[in-house]
Amino acid sequence: MRAFFLLWLVFMLMTIGSRIYAxxxxxxxxxxxxxxxxxxxxxVITNKHSGKAVGSNDLGIFNLKVNLGDTLLIEKRNFVSQQIVVNSNKDILIYLVRSSVTLDEVTVKGKTKIEDLQEIRREFKRQGSFYEGKPPLALLNPLNGSPLTFFYELFGKTPAKARRFKRYYDKELQLMQVDNFFNKTLVSKHTPLEGKNLDKFMLEYSPTAEMVKHWNNYDAVNYIKLSAKKFADTLKN
Known part of the structure; x- marks a missing residue:
C-alpha cells in the first residue's frame, strides 16, 4: 500500500511539474x-499539439497561443508547407517557398509573379467573368444593358472566384510595391544590420503600401536610414 502511495505521489508531482513547465x-x-x-x-498556421489554427492577415502577420515545444504547421495554397518548433516567445519569421501557381485548371509557369497574376485575371475573363464579380449597375438597363450578365456576375461561381482573386491580386500588388522600396538587399546596402537583427528590423519597420505610394529611391533610403537609427537605439536599451 505504501509503495502504491509513493508511485501515485511521484506521478502527481511529474504531472504538476509538466504543467508548470508547459x-x-x-x-x-x-x-x-x-x-x-x-x-x-x-x-494557415496550425498548432499540431492543440489543433488550434489562425490565419495570417494582409501583412502576413499572425498571433497564436502555444506552449514552448509545440510544433506549428504553416500552409498556404501554391506554397510548400513548413513545420517549425516553438522554442521561445520571440517573433517568428517564416519563409515559404512558392510552388507552381495553380487556380482550378489554370497553371502558369516560368513567368514573373505579376505576369502570373495578370494571366489568371485574363483566364477568368476567358471563362466569362468580365467584371470580376462586380458588375456595373448600367447592365440592369433593359434597353442597352444585360441584366442576365449582371446577375451572373453577382451570383455565378466563376465571378465569385474572380472577385476573391481580385482582392488577393490587389493585396499582392501592394506588397510588391512595398518590396520595391523595402527589401533585404536595399536595407543591407544602407545599414550594418545582418542576421537576426536584420530579420527583426524587416518585420518591425516594414512600411505600409500607403506610405510608399508616392516614394522614390531617395525617400526609401531616407526611411531605411532613419528607421535603422531608431532600431539601433532600441537595441541599446
Missing part, C-alpha cells in the same frame, strides 16, 4: 515568400 505564450510571427520581401496573406 508555458503558455503568445507567439507573433510573419510569413514571407522566400527570396523576396513579399508578405503572405491568408496563410
Amino acid at each position: 508555458q503558455d505564450v503568445l507567439v507573433k510571427g510573419v510569413i514571407i515568400e522566400k527570396g523576396t520581401n513579399i508578405r503572405i496573406a491568408l496563410g
Whole structure:
C-alpha cells in the first residue's frame, strides 16, 4: 500500500511539474515568400499539439497561443508547407517557398509573379467573368444593358472566384510595391544590420503600401536610414 502511495505521489508531482513547465505564450510571427520581401496573406498556421489554427492577415502577420515545444504547421495554397518548433516567445519569421501557381485548371509557369497574376485575371475573363464579380449597375438597363450578365456576375461561381482573386491580386500588388522600396538587399546596402537583427528590423519597420505610394529611391533610403537609427537605439536599451 505504501509503495502504491509513493508511485501515485511521484506521478502527481511529474504531472504538476509538466504543467508548470508547459508555458503558455503568445507567439507573433510573419510569413514571407522566400527570396523576396513579399508578405503572405491568408496563410494557415496550425498548432499540431492543440489543433488550434489562425490565419495570417494582409501583412502576413499572425498571433497564436502555444506552449514552448509545440510544433506549428504553416500552409498556404501554391506554397510548400513548413513545420517549425516553438522554442521561445520571440517573433517568428517564416519563409515559404512558392510552388507552381495553380487556380482550378489554370497553371502558369516560368513567368514573373505579376505576369502570373495578370494571366489568371485574363483566364477568368476567358471563362466569362468580365467584371470580376462586380458588375456595373448600367447592365440592369433593359434597353442597352444585360441584366442576365449582371446577375451572373453577382451570383455565378466563376465571378465569385474572380472577385476573391481580385482582392488577393490587389493585396499582392501592394506588397510588391512595398518590396520595391523595402527589401533585404536595399536595407543591407544602407545599414550594418545582418542576421537576426536584420530579420527583426524587416518585420518591425516594414512600411505600409500607403506610405510608399508616392516614394522614390531617395525617400526609401531616407526611411531605411532613419528607421535603422531608431532600431539601433532600441537595441541599446
